[in-house]
Amino acid sequence: MDAELFPRPRTQIAPGAVHLPGWLDTDRQRELLAACRDWARPPAGLRTVRTPGGGTMTARQVCLGWHWYPYGYARTVVDGDGTPVKPFPDRLGDLGRRAVRDAVGEDVAAYDIALINFYDADARMGMHRDSDEKSDAPVVSLSLGDTCVFRFGNTETRTRPYTDVELRSGDLFVFGGPARLAFHGVPRVHAGTAPPELGLTGRLNITLRVSGL
């Protein structure tokens, strides 16, 4: 994992959107995975998100700090077990600030939301914007486990032009500035590609946001 045959360079995908491959070392990935397993436990644990149209999201989710539901934020799991959302841990705030400094060289106000998405082999996420926040601070995205195709588009439409980026375990992706409201999604997860030493079947994504609430 640490010694890739072809090292992947840091890449600007669009103005304000940067991919930093292998940003988390194996120990950091293991620590985060262990924490995600704790956060996924009830109460206020991993849940299936229902959309207003009657559908369900295939990636299951747990939130910290503020509870996201389609389409807003609450302090309790209003569309689930009704319990208070788990607190946002300081160490995720530190990680988020460090990520933004490394990616775009900015100092950002305190992160206070984490969304943890769990994808099994068949899970996907449709093209959407992260637009329920009242802050334009960059969104920080960390990937663990299976490799996925992350589709990063434009701010106008769900369709082309977009760029498909392979996100692997340990990768960081930050989008802010002119890319903060770009459409993005996960059309595909490559099952069985997680680094064996991590011990995760599937993919986890940790998204950090500033609520401005």
Ligand SMILES: O=C(O)CCC(=O)C(=O)O
């Ligand atoms: O899983 C990912 O990489 C993206 C997650 C995402 O876009 C979101 O939670 O809003």
Ligand SMILES: [Fe+2]
């Ligand atoms: Fe998103």
